[in-house]
Amino acid sequence: TARMKALREASGPDSVYFVGSSKHNNEQAYLLRKFVSFWGTNNCDHQARICHSTTVAGVANTWGYGAMTNSYNDMQNSKVALYIGSNAAEAHPVSMLHMLHAKENGCKMIVVDPRFTRTAAKADEYVRIRSGTDIPFLFGLLHHIFKNGWEDKRYINDRVYGMDKVREDVLSKWTPDKVEEACGVNEAQMFKVAKMLHENNPGTVVWCMGQTQHSIGNAMVRASCILQLALGNVGKSGGGTNIFRGHDNVQGATDLGPNPDSLPGYYGLADGSWKHFAKVWGVDFDWIKSKYADGMMTKPGITVSRWIDGVLENNELIDQPSNLRGVFFWGHAPNSQTRGLEM
Known part of the structure; x- marks a missing residue:
């Protein structure tokens, strides 16, 4: 926790990438998307990106x-x-x-x-x-x-x-x-x-x-x-x-979980969607907004197939304030990706 907080304070909330899992049940997937939203980034994804x-x-x-x-x-x-x-x-x-x-x-x-x-x-x-x-x-x-x-x-x-x-x-x-x-x-x-x-x-x-x-x-x-x-x-x-999906809960994780371009239930990233979920989660909309870097709240995050680029590319090419400096894996094996040597 201390190292993640240090990364956030030094490089902003978008410097950490969160990878969930299509093996999670609906509640776990939903909870991770909620956590990432409170963290202040849309840099999250799961196996569906390379599946369905x-x-x-x-x-x-x-x-x-x-x-x-x-x-x-x-x-x-x-x-x-x-x-x-x-x-x-x-x-x-x-x-x-x-x-x-x-x-x-x-x-x-x-x-x-x-x-x-x-x-x-x-x-x-x-x-x-x-x-x-x-x-x-x-x-x-x-x-x-x-x-x-x-x-x-x-x-x-x-x-x-x-x-x-x-x-x-x-x-x-x-x-x-x-x-x-x-x-x-x-x-x-x-x-x-x-x-x-x-x-x-x-x-x-x-x-x-x-x-x-x-x-x-x-x-x-x-x-x-x-x-x-x-x-x-x-x-x-x-x-x-x-x-028919590729993993046992790709569907549920996509419906409710850590997608970089949507909130649970396929809500988009527009202010109206965030206001809805602020009400659902019992927090103030402005409080969630304050967790995000300027302009990043309504912008889709990096996908799991491109997070390596978020680390290696020049900053001006990745459309966010900082490069990725940390990756949080929860139920996803990174060695399943084809870009293993770059990783």
Whole structure:
């Protein structure tokens, strides 16, 4: 405690970086974010940054919050399930039990993966795509859906903004020949999968690390969400997006915990959010504000994948008053990062 206080007094609150854990329960994650806020910095993060942070951004930018919309158990109400970037049979075996029950109820299972996995072995339709071509595949499905009038027109009219632009884009650019050139799936199979999604309602989409670990992971996630919106599958039992996490509480830690760009519950960092949490925490807003360096309270902190830069880069390049001089790890192993030599 004395050394941390000395760092704070010498270099300011942003000189210490806090790394939480996706193994923490909800209460621990929430408590760490509260502590960091009282310390006076947004320099905090956890494993989700190198796990499903692409999902959080992609889903939140599509319909407002970055989390799965349905549940394992609800998949038993689905009539079709599209697995893309998920090997649930090995990575999430409990969820696979629910899917097998759904199949007993007549659910069609479509698995899209570069490899023929144990999950693909249970599929009604297996689609082999080139790694990294999820967007051409998804937009290729949308091409057939729009071309044949299979979209949920009333749902789109009542609930979706901007689908006209998507329709225009996929019909003009993502023609069957272009899709096959990109992802290797021929027109007949693309049509078959699109028809399965149309004829079996409600349908759900499942994805995991197979989408999030690409450099364009955010865009892949958004494409999956847009497909569900076009089909009118969001906001109903058996539909939505089932996004399986990489650790046992990545979801809870993201919902409530030490995120550098949000407060618990996906509240942003604007003054209004801070005033809300000042009231929740029973402290004065001006007191919390006094703990922060000027201008830093509403500015996102450094992410866990870049904290090394916070130490090594020239100060003018890191957008905060001082470099990082200390790192506080609570349940996160730094040796799991790929920049070990720099560390």
